[in-house]
Amino acid sequence: MAEQKKNKQKNIADKKNTTKLILSTDDEIDEEEDLDEDEEDAGGIYLEKEDVLLLYKALKHYQPGTDDEEMIHEMLVEQFEEILIVDYKVKLSGVRL
Secondary structure (H helix, E strand, O other): OHHHHHHHHOOOOOHOOOEEEEEOOHHHHOOOOOOOOHHHHOOEEEEOOOHHHHHHOOOOOOOOOOHHHHHHHHHHHHHHHHHHHHOOOOOOOOOOO
């Protein structure tokens, strides 16, 4: 019984080796312009290096369908590349910052 409880515990990422991803809408951003990133109640997702790499690779293979998607896609790819290179010291082929 004790082993079952241990298995059900969530794996919590070590915050010093993760990137915090805060998901919000434009309306929420307008309301909370002075968002304090250190707040524990702010919500969000902590992503480890492997998670960020997985999302980056999926974005690289995604083919946007519209011009709006193309702009957002390019922005996201650049941001993920910056996170991987600067925060996680990953060497990405063909990418220079």
